[in-house]
Amino acid sequence: MRWARFESNGKPSYGIIEGSEIEAVEGDMLGSYKRTGRRVALDKAKLLVPLVPQTFYAAGLNYVEHIMEQAKMHGREPNVPEKPDIGYRANNALIAHDEDVVIPKDATDKVQYEAEIVAVVGKKAKNLTEKDALSCIFGYTIGNDVSERTWQKDDRTFWRAKNTDTFKPMGPWIETEVDLDKLRTIVKVNGKTTIEFDTNHMLFGIARYISAMSKYLTLHPGDMIWMGTEGSAPNLKDGDVVEIEINQIGKLRNRFVREK
Amino acid sequence: MRWARFESNGKPSYGIIEGSEIEAVEGDMLGSYKRTGRRVALDKAKLLVPLVPQTFYAAGLNYVEHIMEQAKMHGREPNVPEKPDIGYRANNALIAHDEDVVIPKDATDKVQYEAEIVAVVGKKAKNLTEKDALSCIFGYTIGNDVSERTWQKDDRTFWRAKNTDTFKPMGPWIETEVDLDKLRTIVKVNGKTTIEFDTNHMLFGIARYISAMSKYLTLHPGDMIWMGTEGSAPNLKDGDVVEIEINQIGKLRNRFVREK
Numbered sequence: 001m002r003w004a005r006f007e008s009n010g011k012p013s014y015g016i017i018e019g020s021e022i023e024a025v026e027g028d029m030l031g032s033y034k035r036t037g038r039r040v041a042l043d044k045a046k047l048l049v050p051l052v053p054q055t056f057y058a059a060g061l062n063y064v065e066h067i068m069e070q071a072k073m074h075g076r077e078p079n080v081p082e083k084p085d086i087g088y089r090a091n092n093a094l095i096a097h098d099e100d101v102v103i104p105k106d107a108t109d110k111v112q113y114e115a116e117i118v119a120v121v122g123k124k125a126k127n128l129t130e131k132d133a134l135s136c137i138f139g140y141t142i143g144n145d146v147s148e149r150t151w152q153k154d155d156r157t158f159w160r161a162k163n164t165d166t167f168k169p170m171g172p173w174i175e176t177e178v179d180l181d182k183l184r185t186i187v188k189v190n191g192k193t194t195i196e197f198d199t200n201h202m203l204f205g206i207a208r209y210i211s212a213m214s215k216y217l218t219l220h221p222g223d224m225i226w227m228g229t230e231g232s233a234p235n236l237k238d239g240d241v242v243e244i245e246i247n248q249i250g251k252l253r254n255r256f257v258r259e260k
Numbered sequence: 261m262r263w264a265r266f267e268s269n270g271k272p273s274y275g276i277i278e279g280s281e282i283e284a285v286e287g288d289m290l291g292s293y294k295r296t297g298r299r300v301a302l303d304k305a306k307l308l309v310p311l312v313p314q315t316f317y318a319a320g321l322n323y324v325e326h327i328m329e330q331a332k333m334h335g336r337e338p339n340v341p342e343k344p345d346i347g348y349r350a351n352n353a354l355i356a357h358d359e360d361v362v363i364p365k366d367a368t369d370k371v372q373y374e375a376e377i378v379a380v381v382g383k384k385a386k387n388l389t390e391k392d393a394l395s396c397i398f399g400y401t402i403g404n405d406v407s408e409r410t411w412q413k414d415d416r417t418f419w420r421a422k423n424t425d426t427f428k429p430m431g432p433w434i435e436t437e438v439d440l441d442k443l444r445t446i447v448k449v450n451g452k453t454t455i456e457f458d459t460n461h462m463l464f465g466i467a468r469y470i471s472a473m474s475k476y477l478t479l480h481p482g483d484m485i486w487m488g489t490e491g492s493a494p495n496l497k498d499g500d501v502v503e504i505e506i507n508q509i510g511k512l513r514n515r516f517v518r519e520k
Contacts, residue, residue, distance in 0.1 A: 055350045060417070085416035088348035090315045092477045104476060126425075156345035157320070164476040165386075216364060216424040217352045 002250075003029050003139065004173040007046040008038075017042060017173060029174075030122050030138060030221045049094045050141055050174045051120060054222035056089045058116075058145065059209060062202045062228030066114075069232035074153055084204040084212045089145070089226065090163040095254070097172035103238070103258045104164060107148050111236050111256065114145035114229035115187045115244040117199050119206050120174055121223040125214050133210035136219055139176035142244050142252040143226045144169040169254040170224075178248050180206070188243045189234060197230040199246055262510075263289050263399065264433040267306040268298075277302060277433060289434075290382050290398060290481045309354045310401055310434045311380060314482035316349045318405065319469060322462045322488030326374075329492035334413055344464040344472045349405070349486065350423040355514070357432035363498070363518045364424060367408050371496050371516065374405035374489035375447045375504040377459050379466050380434055381483040385474050393470035396479055399436035402504050402512040403486045404429040429514040430484075438508050440466070448503045449494060457490040459506055 002017040014029045015022035020042050027033030029051065061067050061081050071078035095101065103111050122138025145162060146169070152161035162168075183199035204212075206227060213219065236242065238258040245251040262277040274289045275282035280302050287293030289311065321327050321341050331338035355361065363371050382398025406428065411421035422428075443459035464472075466487060473479065496502065498518040505511040 055352060081416055086419045087417040088350060088419075090348060090477070092315060092480065156341055157347040159346045159348075159473070160476045165478050213419070216420045217350070218425050220352065 001139075001176045002173050003050065003176070004042075004045070005029075005048040005050045006040070007048060008040070012048055015040075015045075047097045047172050049096045050171050051222060051224065052091055052094065053224040054220050056091060056224055056226075057213070058087045058089045058226040059084065059202075059204070059228040060087045062204060063197070063230035064203060065231045066229055067203075073149060073232070081203065084209045086209065086213050086225070087158075089168055090159075092165055093163045093168035095166050095169050097169070097252050097254070099169065099254060100166065101144075101146055101169060101254050101256045102166045103148075103236075103256060105259045107164075108150040109235050109237070110149035112147055112149060112233040113187065113189075113236065113242045113244070114147060114233065115185050115195070116143040116145055116226045116229050117183065117185070117246055117249070118143045118170060119210075119225045119227065121219045121225070122221055123219075124221060125210075125219040126217075128211050128214045130207045130211040133207035133214070136210065136214075137206075138221075139174040140178050140246075140249055141171060141174045141224075142246055142249055144242065144244055144252060144254060145226060145229060169252055171252050172250050175249045183246050183248060185230070186245045187233075188245075189236070190241055191243075194234060195231045201230070202227060261399075261436045262433050263310065263436070264302075264305070265289075265308040265310050266300070267308060268300070272308055275300075275305075307357045307432050309356045309430050310432070311482060311484065312351055312354065313484040314480050316351060316484055316486075317473070318347045318349045318486040319344065319462075319464070319488040320347045322464060323457070323490035324463060325491045326489055327463075333409060333492070341463065344469045346469065346473050346485070347418075349428060350419075352425055353423045353428035355426050355429050357429070357512050357514070359429065359514060360426065361404075361406055361429060361514050361516045362426045363408075363496075363516060365519045367424075368410040369495050369497070370409035372407055372409060372493040373447065373449075373496065373502045373504070374407060374493065375445050375455070376403040376405055376486045376489050377443065377445070377506060377509070378403045378430060379470075379485045379487065381479045381485070382481055383479075384481060385470075385479040386477075388471050388474045390467045390471040393467035393474070396470065396474075397466075398481075399434040400438050400506075400509055401430060401434045402432075402506055402509055404502065404504055404512060404514060405486060405489065429512055431512050432510050435509045443506055443508060445490070446505045447493075448505075449496070450501055451503075454494060455491045461490070462487060
């Protein structure tokens with residue numbers, strides 16, 4: 001099943017995507033809801049961030065080539081994590097599919113995408129084994145963990161490098177039926193493929209992360225976990241359009257514009 | 261004005277504290293609300309976390325002695341920040357006044373308090389000057405940024421060291437009328453004072469932080485900013501009771517219990 005959040009009569013509404021339409025629902029995507037019979041054309045709907053995270057988790061370093069590339073860029077030894085240490089991102093930075101990433105005036109030219117699969121938690125969970133870990137997942141969406149690499153080197157935390165307003169595109173929707181091992185992430189800049197990788201080929205998989213996290217913290221419905229990215233990315237300039245496609249899920253597209 | 265959140269007929273309710281009573285209100289503490297005339301005795305009310313943060317910010321290293329003590333403990337050179345880099349904490353870890361901090365079985369004995377003033381954002385804000393920065397503040401409360409120091413050294417992020425369930429006591433309530441320069445933080449363990457400091461004697465003040473943050477990110481009503489702590493703290497053991505008092509605001513009290 002494919003869940004969207006969209007603007008309906010000026011208000012946010014959840015909806016179920018069927019073919020080329022969205023049917024609006026009343027209630028809670030993660031709880032009880034009712035179909036309304038009210039349908040809008042998907043290509044005419046203004047899509048919103050599919051769900052605003054309760055807690056916005058991010059895995060960071062979770063693909064081997066990306067770790068090597070990052071180390072090279074920052075001129076240091078690669079630091080391959082020995083265990084899954086989850087990090088955080090912030091809701092102020094979220095934008096939806098087809099909204100613009102605004103690069104601040106004082107940013108350097110080192111603004112890059114990071115293509116990520118996002119796991120959406122649907123059930124309260126604590127102390128999950130790795131085997132049971134995916135039982136708390138509602139579905140998956142796509143995130144672009146936009147990063148200003150110069151700031152990433154200078155900021156003690158990643159607040160500005162990664163959480164500047166508009167730096168966290170997410171969407172276009174949430175897909176609940178996914179075969180993780182068959183997913184492939186493809187990124188295009190202005191229509192040209194810049195990287196392709198097996199989405200699930202992670203240093204620590206989603207189940208491993210959730211099991212480790214849930215030993216110490218309770219996961220709640222609406223928590224979202226961004227799973228990290230692979231490889232390196234080109235610097236993006238004013239007007240570039242980045243598309244991140246993960247088969248079975250969808251395609252997240254955003255234009256990058258430099259603040260005037 | 262002093263705002264509390266408390267359990268009323270099994271449901272969370274906001275209320276205004278007057279003398280020894282709380283008057284329940286309907287609506288939103290940060291928006292429009294209506295007094296109900298329904299009053300309960302403050303000392304009989306079950307207080308809740310006064311507001312669940314939208315985004316949960318934390319200043320980290322923001323008092324000079326604390327930075328020196330942390331460096332000594334971790335056996336490294338003190339790393340005094342050159343600019344205010346804001347960090348993040350997570351809502352899963354929040355507990356209210358008088359609730360217990362549960363130290364996990366596998367934690368070391370290096371579990372310590374950090375006594376902090378918390379700024380509560382009441383208005384949407386972007387690009388505030390330092391002079392105008394406090395205009396977005398609704399009020400102040402108290403936070404205990406409980407930390408497991410061994411994990412803090414080993415975790416790439418502070419997720420487990422600082423965001424284990426129950427590691428973020430906050431409360432008891434929010435005070436809107438505060439003279440920052442006259443605040444003093446006093447911490448007691450089992451009734452004995454362990455540290456006292458001028459709350460506003462920060463490396464970067466609240467206005468400086470908010471001005472720096474709001475250059476890149478929009479602050480939203482309900483965002484909360486924990487401002488860091490001073491000095492060092494003793495290791496806490498099973499049964500210890502920690503009280504953090506900030507005059508004009510109140511007293512946050514929590515017992516520490518070790519998981520059986």
